[in-house]
Amino acid sequence: MGKIVGLTGDETAAEAMRQINPDVVAAYPITPQTETVQRFSEFVADGEVSTEMIRVESEHSAMSACVGASAAGARAMTATSANGLALMWEIVYIASSCRLPITMFVVNRALSAPINIHCDHSDSMGARDAGWIQIYSEDCQEIYDNVIQALRIGENKEVLLPVMITFDGFIISHCTERVELLEDEEVRDFIGKYKNSYSLLDVDNPVTYGPLDLFDYYFEHKRQQIEAMEKAPPVIQRVGEEFGKLSGRNYSLMEEYKTEDANFIVLAAGSAAGTVKAAVEELREEGVKAGLLKIRVFRPFPVGKICQVLRKAEAVAILDRSASFGAQGGPIFLEVRSALFEEERRVPVVNYIYGLGGRDISIQQIKGVYRNLQKIADTGKVEKLVDFVGLRE
Amino acid sequence: MREKGWKEIPIGGLILEAGNAEEYKTGTWRTFRPVRDEEKCNHCLLCWIYCPDSSIIVEDGKIKDIRYDYCKGCGICAAECPVKAIEMVKESEFLKKGEE
Numbered sequence: 001m002g003k004i005v006g007l008t009g010d011e012t013a014a015e016a017m018r019q020i021n022p023d024v025v026a027a028y029p030i031t032p033q034t035e036t037v038q039r040f041s042e043f044v045a046d047g048e049v050s051t052e053m054i055r056v057e058s059e060h061s062a063m064s065a066c067v068g069a070s071a072a073g074a075r076a077m078t079a080t081s082a083n084g085l086a087l088m089w090e091i092v093y094i095a096s097s098c099r100l101p102i103t104m105f106v107v108n109r110a111l112s113a114p115i116n117i118h119c120d121h122s123d124s125m126g127a128r129d130a131g132w133i134q135i136y137s138e139d140c141q142e143i144y145d146n147v148i149q150a151l152r153i154g155e156n157k158e159v160l161l162p163v164m165i166t167f168d169g170f171i172i173s174h175c176t177e178r179v180e181l182l183e184d185e186e187v188r189d190f191i192g193k194y195k196n197s198y199s200l201l202d203v204d205n206p207v208t209y210g211p212l213d214l215f216d217y218y219f220e221h222k223r224q225q226i227e228a229m230e231k232a233p234p235v236i237q238r239v240g241e242e243f244g245k246l247s248g249r250n251y252s253l254m255e256e257y258k259t260e261d262a263n264f265i266v267l268a269a270g271s272a273a274g275t276v277k278a279a280v281e282e283l284r285e286e287g288v289k290a291g292l293l294k295i296r297v298f299r300p301f302p303v304g305k306i307c308q309v310l311r312k313a314e315a316v317a318i319l320d321r322s323a324s325f326g327a328q329g330g331p332i333f334l335e336v337r338s339a340l341f342e343e344e345r346r347v348p349v350v351n352y353i354y355g356l357g358g359r360d361i362s363i364q365q366i367k368g369v370y371r372n373l374q375k376i377a378d379t380g381k382v383e384k385l386v387d388f389v390g391l392r393e
Numbered sequence: 394m395r396e397k398g399w400k401e402i403p404i405g406g407l408i409l410e411a412g413n414a415e416e417y418k419t420g421t422w423r424t425f426r427p428v429r430d431e432e433k434c435n436h437c438l439l440c441w442i443y444c445p446d447s448s449i450i451v452e453d454g455k456i457k458d459i460r461y462d463y464c465k466g467c468g469i470c471a472a473e474c475p476v477k478a479i480e481m482v483k484e485s486e487f488l489k490k491g492e493e
Contacts, residue, residue, distance in 0.1 A: 099405035160404065198407055208408035220399035221406050227399075 002181040009172035012140040012179050013079065013105050013165075014039035016147045018049055019187040022103075023074035023194075026054035026065035030084040031117045032169035033107040037079055059084040063091035063102075070100035071209045073199035075151070077102065081169060082109035082123040089127075095162045096131030096225065098209055101154035101194075102162040103147060104132075108270065108321075109169040110357040118358020119169040121270065121321040125331045127164070131225050133232060134299040136269040137167040138255075140177040145249055146296075148182075151191045152239045158231040168271040170358065182247060190246055229300040236297055253302040255294040258284065259309050262291025264373040267306075267336060268319040269295035272354070272361055276319070279366035290370050295332060303339045310340060315373035316349045319361075319389075323353055329386040348376050354389035365389050419446075423466035425481040427459055433478035440470035440479060 007015060013036040017025070025044075027037040044053040052069075056062045059080050066076040080088065085106055095102050106124045110116040124134060133153060137143045143165065150163040167173060182190075198207045213221060233253060240251030257277055259265055268276050273294040283290040293309050310316050318337075320330020327334060333351035340347055352369055354361045369389065376382055403409050436456050441449040448464040450457045459470075471479040 097405065098407075198403075198409065205409075206411040208411075209405070211406060211408055213406045216396060217402065217406070220397075220402055221404070223399040224402075224404050228404075 002183045004180050006176050007140055007179045008174050008176050009140050009143055009167050010035035011039055012143045016144050018043045019184050021049045022051055022077040024052045024069035024076045026056050026062045027078045028056055028059050028062050030081045032173040033079045033081040059088035063088040066102045067095050067100055070102050071200045073196045075194040079105035081107045082111050085123045092130045099160040101160055103150050104164050106164050106166045107169045107173045108166050116357040119171050120356045124166045125322040133161050133163040135165050135297055138273045140179045143167045144179055148187055149239045149243050153236050155194055156235045159228050159235055161228050171271045232300050253297045253305055255296055257292040259291035259293055261289055263289040263314040264370050265291045265293055265313045266317045267293045272319055276366050279363045283370055301335050306339050310347055311343050313347055314377040316347055317369050317373055318351050320353050321355045348382050350382055351386040352389045359390050361390055418462045420462045420464050424484055425466040426484055427470050427479045428482050429459055430478045433476050435476050439473050443469045443473045
């Protein structure tokens with residue numbers, strides 16, 4: 001058993017990186033990710049890690065350096081937010097397409113314009129088709145736990161995909177919370193050493209990364225990436241259970257909070273899940289059978305598990321912290337609703353877009369969402385399929 | 394060459410054998426084919442020096458053949474030939490004649 005400490009989200013991410021001691025970290029500062037890399041670079045300067053720290057001139061270069069390092073056989077990590085993720089976009093796809101298990105923190109922040117440094121999920125949701133595994137963290141403890149598991153998941157030979165660990169900018173990144181740490185040795189034993197099958201530096205077995213791949217084979221390589229995502233859920237489940245044995249904190253693809261007997265279920269990802277839990281507590285005291293289904297892993301999307309939990313509900317609301325402009329609703333809503341299409345019994349599902357640009361969401365507002373679900377169940381009518389929480393008319 | 398399925402190829406577009414570009418015949422991109430006139434050729438080897446695809450085959454210091462597997466028909470050999478022994482002929486001409 002390690003220590004119990006008070007750390008912000010960014011400091012937690014840096015502390016986990018210190019224990020992981022990656023071979024290469026290449027990063028460029030951007031609010032609200034900055035303190036993660038700032039704190040980690042102090043560890044580098046103080047000799048607490050043996051990491052090669054590459055201070056690059058942009059996020060495009062940060063991800064490029066990670067791609068090169070990972071192809072050479074290094075364990076490579078980086079961190080970014082919003083516009084930084086947007087700038088590295090091209091290489092984000094190259095990392096996953098070359099099947100390089102890079103680990104990246106995305107500290108969720110709204111994309112410009114207008115310029116905004118606060119939290120929403122538009123950055124990582126925009127990258128949902130980039131071929132990265134995406135794990136959303138509710139709080140500081142989950143940042144820590146998720147990143148340690150991320151290495152084992154991404155580097156698994158059946159998977160070999162990069163992993164994005166997200167946490168909400170400022171709400172979590174700059175909020176001090178209680179975090180239980182493992183011992184350095186426990187972390188290092190759990191993650192093991194990374195050995196890639198095809199290293200660019202292995203001169204006796206030379207390989208080519210990223211060659212031209214036209215209409216004759218590109219399609220087949222994309223099919224392989226789809227397969228890797230399909231192989232990931234059981235690996236994520238296994239690693240979550242193994243981590244549970246080590247830490248006492250079990251992880252699955254999703255977290256169910258009082259869904260067992262729930263009539264009304266809200267789905268949320270990130271820090272809002274914590275606020276929903278508080279609303280569920282209050283509603284339960286009032287006699288309302290409310291529950292939360294927390295999206296932890298969004299890519300690969302856990303279709304089976306979601307259907308299993310939601311099929312018994314009377315009404316379901318999806319909270320999306322990003323808009324998909326021109327679509328029928330937010331990204332989580334679209335996928336959940338699509339997943340439920342094959343169900344025999346039709347469960348009413350509605351969408352609430354909330355919290356864009358860091359707009360706060362309160363327990364009262366979430367209780368309002370549950371009240372609307374009650375109304376839908378009582379009347380059998382959905383008045384608004386997609387609505388907004390906390391928006392001024 | 395039979396094209397392989399997605400389960401048979403290395404992941405990530407990796408190429409695991411060095412020097413396997415030889416297996417990828419790029420000569421199909423060609424629109425013009427260099428045709429050498431054996432009688433005019435003085436075997437100066439300038440075409441061999443200039444060819445960017447190593448398509449001029451030399452044996453015992455003499456031009457033996459032009460190998461079309463990788464020749465993209467750029468025409469540098471014909472342009473550099475001091476005795477005009479290489480003519481660029483449209484591939485469609487060979488199609489008309491039923492030649493490969």
